[in-house]
Amino acid sequence: MTTRAPKKPDAAVADEFTALLVGIQRMLRRRLRRRSGQPRLRGAQVELLRLVTDSPGLRVSEAAEELCLAGNSVSTLVNQLAAQDLLRREVDPGDRRAALLYATPAAEERIEAWRRRRRALMADLVADLPASERDALAAALPALHRLAEGLRSLPDEEE
Numbered sequence: 001m002t003t004r005a006p007k008k009p010d011a012a013v014a015d016e017f018t019a020l021l022v023g024i025q026r027m028l029r030r031r032l033r034r035r036s037g038q039p040r041l042r043g044a045q046v047e048l049l050r051l052v053t054d055s056p057g058l059r060v061s062e063a064a065e066e067l068c069l070a071g072n073s074v075s076t077l078v079n080q081l082a083a084q085d086l087l088r089r090e091v092d093p094g095d096r097r098a099a100l101l102y103a104t105p106a107a108e109e110r111i112e113a114w115r116r117r118r119r120a121l122m123a124d125l126v127a128d129l130p131a132s133e134r135d136a137l138a139a140a141l142p143a144l145h146r147l148a149e150g151l152r153s154l155p156d157e158e159e
Contacts, residue, residue, distance in 0.1 A: 032117050038110060044069070048077050049086060053103045053111045059092065060099055086110070
């Protein structure tokens with residue numbers, strides 16, 4: 001006789017999933033930070049640098065929307081990163097009131113090195129999993145993309 005584990009209610013799955021995502025991200029950042037050898041950047045700074053590296057010439061308002069942050073928060077991050085010579089602003093020729101953001105060569109090198117370290121670390125961890133679990137992770141990617149898109153499409157709420 002085969003016994004099946006009872007299905008977890010959706011709320012319990014959601015809670016466990018969220019806790020795991022947060023924990024994995026925190027541990028990943030901690031591991032990568034130890035291997036970096038560079039001054040530490042805050043999470044939001046790294047996210048902005050990654051975004052600008054991937055989308056050079058982005059406006060501050062576009063970055064704020066993409067990162068789901070207030071415009072003044074992104075402006076503060078821009079100022080911090082510009083002071084560290086990791087980001088530069090140029091006047092938008094189409095609207096002289098707006099600034100276009102570009103990563104400096106130092107920032108591009110830093111982001112690429114971080115991506116290489118992250119890719120290698122995660123590839124090693126995934127390779128250590130049994131084939132069935134690697135397949136399960138790959139099969140879950142479309143659902144994870146849909147979750148991310150669902151979060152992105154939710155209207156902003158007033159705090």
